[in-house]
Amino acid sequence: MAKVNVGFILQPNFSLVAFTGALDALVTANLVSPEPVFAYQTYGLSSAVTMSDVGIEIAANGTLKSLETDFSSFDVLIVCGGLRCSLSEYSPLSHILKSFDKQGGLLGGLWNGAVALAHANLLSHQECAIHPDNHALMKEQFPQVRVSRNTLVVTQHRATCTGPASALEMMLKLIARYRGAEIVRAIREILSCDITSADQDAIPLQMADDPTLPEPLREVLELMRKNIEEPLTLVELADHSQVSRRQMERLFHAHLDSSPSRYYLELRLRHAKRLLTQTNESITNVAIACGFVSISHFNNCFKDSFGMTPGASRARSVAGKTAAES
Structure with a gap:
């Protein structure tokens, strides 16, 4: 039986725990x-040594330049993202x-690795899972991509997930596809202390998906989420x-300890804060995209909520990314 070849592309500051979760499954x-049924290789972008998000360097098998000469031997390529990866x-x-x-190979993304697939125009009119912090970016820059509210999405040629736990679960779904459910059951017996559910993709990411909340409240929350601009x-x-x-x-006060207007x-x-830190849109455009008709009102509300102006928030984010990359 031929091995299934999996390649991991490690972006600088990739999530080490998400990557090792996926690798652990293999x-x-x-x-x-x-006998071994999976083979795997790792690749950095421009250097074979890539720094992870926790400051641990990983010595990869090669770089994108070397991958370009032999990617045809792979069945799966997965882009490993993380909180501080460049978008x-x-x-x-x-x-x-x-x-x-x-x-015709299968492409995947861990954490926000789906952003790289979107940049390559490989997620148009498709559903993908991505870390919730990056939902705003995806919807703003790639409106043709359907951002899922679930923790993972696996289709015929794509596999994406939101973080460490779903990275492991995503890989188990791929293992089941390539080598059957029996091997997955054996893996779960060994890793059962880390696997809480066989249906991680059904875990909601938004308050509106919380099944413990009353249905009328969830409907209001969903309306709010869909009507930001x-x-x-x-x-x-x-x-x-x-x-x-x-x-x-009464529902908001009882279940969310907030008023509807304050929560909205x-x-x-x-949403505005995510756009400020993840896109290059002007502060005026961000304000409009979040339903503010007055820039001064937007500035005041933002400062009241986060303790700094929108401009200061963006500057701090830029400074943090610069420090992380240096």
Whole structure:
């Protein structure tokens, strides 16, 4: 039986725990099989030594330049992202991903590795999973990509996940596809202390998906989430959810310890903060994208919520990324 070849592309500051979770699944698969059934290689972008998010350097098997000469031997290529990974396009990586896609292989992304796939135009009109902190970026820069609310999405030619736990679960789904469910059951017996559910992709990422909340409240939360740029009034929210405004306010106070208006404002401001740190959009455009018609009102609300102006928040983010990359 031919081995399934998996390649991991390590971006600077990649999540070490997400990467090792995915790799652990493959290593354990080989341990529980009569003979190794998976082979794996690692590649840095421009250097074979790549710094992880926790400051530990990983010596990869090669770089993108060396991968370009033998990527045709791989069945799966996975881009490893992380909280502090660059979200800008890296042309050599886009070239590799596009070339690999043409040969029909499966492309994956850990944490925010899906951003690299989106830059290569390989997620258009497809669903993907990505860390919640990067939802705003994906929706703003890649509107043709359907961002999932689930922790992982595995399709015929794509596999994406949001973080460490889902990285392991995503890899188990791929192992089941290539080598069957029996080997996955054996892996789960060994790693059972780390695997809480066989359906990690069903774990909700947003408050509106919390099944413990009353249905009317979840409907209001979903409406808020879908109407950031043009906020609905409280009357409109209540009408669409078929509850009275007084009942809606009671639900928010009882379950979220907040008022509907305050929760909605904080939701829009959190979205604004993500756009400020993850895109190059002007502060004016960010304000408009988050439903603010007055820049001064936006500045005041943002400062009240985060203790700094939008401009200072962006400057701090830029300074942090610069320090991380140096």
